Amino acid sequence: MAIEVEGLVLRATVMGTGDPLVLVHGLGTSAASWSRNVDALAGCARVYAVDLPGFGESDKPAATLPPDRLADLLAAWCQAAGIRRADFAGHSLGGEVVLWLAHRHPALVRRMVLAGSTGAAPRASLVRRVGRLLLDGLREPPSFMPVLLRAYWQARPWRMLQTALRSRSPDLLRILPQIEAPALVVWGRRDPVVPLREARRLATALPDAHLAIVEEGAHGVIFDAPDRFNELVCEYLRSSAGKVRDGEVGARPRRV
Numbered sequence: 001m002a003i004e005v006e007g008l009v010l011r012a013t014v015m016g017t018g019d020p021l022v023l024v025h026g027l028g029t030s031a032a033s034w035s036r037n038v039d040a041l042a043g044c045a046r047v048y049a050v051d052l053p054g055f056g057e058s059d060k061p062a063a064t065l066p067p068d069r070l071a072d073l074l075a076a077w078c079q080a081a082g083i084r085r086a087d088f089a090g091h092s093l094g095g096e097v098v099l100w101l102a103h104r105h106p107a108l109v110r111r112m113v114l115a116g117s118t119g120a121a122p123r124a125s126l127v128r129r130v131g132r133l134l135l136d137g138l139r140e141p142p143s144f145m146p147v148l149l150r151a152y153w154q155a156r157p158w159r160m161l162q163t164a165l166r167s168r169s170p171d172l173l174r175i176l177p178q179i180e181a182p183a184l185v186v187w188g189r190r191d192p193v194v195p196l197r198e199a200r201r202l203a204t205a206l207p208d209a210h211l212a213i214v215e216e217g218a219h220g221v222i223f224d225a226p227d228r229f230n231e232l233v234c235e236y237l238r239s240s241a242g243k244v245r246d247g248e249v250g251a252r253p254r255r256v
Contacts, residue, residue: 001013001014001048001081003077003080003081004080005073005076005077005080006073006076008053008058008059008061008073009058009059010050010051010052010053010058010059010073010077011031011050011051011056011057011058012031012048012049012050012051012077012081013031013038013047013048013049014046014047014048014049015038015039015042015046015047016041016042016043016044016045016046016047017042017046018044018045018046019045019046019086019087019110019237020045020046020048020083020085020086020087021041021044021045021046021047021048021086021087021088021089021233021237022048022050022074022078022083022086022087022088022089023037023038023041023047023048023049023050023088023089023090023091023094024050024052024074024088024089024090024091024094024095024097024098025049025050025051025052025055025056025091025094026090026091026092026093026094026095026116027092027093027118028055029055029056029091029092029147030051030055030056030057031049031050031051031056031057032056032147033091033147033220033222033223034049034091034222035147035223036222036223036226036230037222037226037229037230037233040226040227040230040234041230041233041234043234044233044234044237044238045087045234045237048081048083048086050074050077052070052073052074052094052097053065053070053073067093067096067097067100067119067172068100068104068171070097070100071097071098071100071101071104071105072104072105074097074101075101075104075105075108078108083108084108085107085108085109085110086108086109086110087109087110087111087112087113087237088101088102088109088111088112088113089112089113089114089115089233090112090113090114090115090117091115091116091117091220091221091222092115092116092117092118092193092194092219093118093119094117095114095115095116095117095118095119096117096118096119096172098112098114098117099112099114099117099119099172099175099176099179100172102179102180102181103175103178103179106179106180106181109181110181111181111182111183111184111236111237112181112182112183112184113183113184113186113233113236114183114184114185114186114202115186115187115221115222115229116186116187116188116191116193116194116219116220116221116222117185117194117199117202118193118194118198119172119173119202120172120173120176120194120198120199120201120202120205121173121197121198121201141223141224147223173205176202176205176206177205177206177207179206179207180207180208181208182208182209183203183206183208183209183210184209184210184212184232184233184236185199185202185203185206185209185210185211185212186212186214186217186221186229186232187199187211187212187213187214187217187221188213188214188216188217188218188219188220188221188224188225189213189214189215189216189217190216190217190218191217191218191219191221192218192219193219194219196213199211199213212232214228214229214232216228217229
C-alpha cells in the first residue's frame with residue numbers, strides 16, 4: 001500500500017480485518033521490525049505497518065523530521081488512507097511519535113500501545129545512548145540483526161542521528177498529562193535502553209495507563225518476545241475497557 005502525503009510516498013503493509021491498528025517502528029528501523037507481530041495481530045485487528053518518512057521503503061525527505069512532525073505526517077497519511085480513528089502501537093522512538101499523535105490529533109487515537117517507548121526522561125548524552133544500544137544488541141536474537149542492518153542502511157546513519165537529536169523529550173514530558181487516550185506501556189525486563197524508572201514515569205504521567213513487564217524481553221520486545229507481546233496487545237484490544245487482565249494502574253507494574 002503506497003499513499004502520497006505532502007509530496008512524500010509512504011508505504012505500509014496491510015493485513016487482517018476489524019478495527020484499524022497502526023504499527024509505528026522505532027528509530028532507524030522500518031515496518032519490517034514488526035515481522036514477528038503482523039500475522040498474530042492481524043487476528044485481532046486490521047493491521048497497518050507503516051514506514052515513516054525517511055525510513056524503510058517510504059520516500060526520504062531532504063530534511064530530517066522530529067517525532068512531532070512525523071506524527072503530523074502520520075495523521076495526514078491516516079486521513080488519506082480513510083482511517084478516521086484507530087489504535088496505535090509504537091516501539092521505541094515510534095512510541096514518541098504515537099504520543100505526539102495522541103496530543104496533536106486526539107480524535108484519531110483510540111488507544112495506544114507503547115513498547116519500550118523513549119521520551120519519558122530528559123535526553124541522555126549521545127555517548128550514553130549509543131552505549132545502551134550496543135549493549136542491547138548483545139541481548140537481542142541474532143536473527144534480528146539482518147533486519148536492523150538492512151533498515152539502518154535504508155535510513156542512513158546521518159538521518160538516524162539527526163532524528164534522535166531532534167527528539168523533543170522535555171516538551172513531550174510536559175504534555176503527557178494532557179493525553180487522554182488510554183495506554184498500555186510494555187517494557188522488557190532486560191531493556192538497557194529504556195530503564196524501568198522511565199517506563200514507570202511514562203505510565204504514571206499518562207492519565208490512563210497500565211504498565212506490563214515482559215520478563216524475557218529486551219528493548220526489542222516486539223521481536224525478542226513476540227508471542228507474549230502479541231498476546232498482551234490482542235488482550236488489550238479485545239477488552240471492552242481497554243485494559244489488560246489483572247493489570248495495575250500507573251507506576252505499579254504487572255509482571256508477565
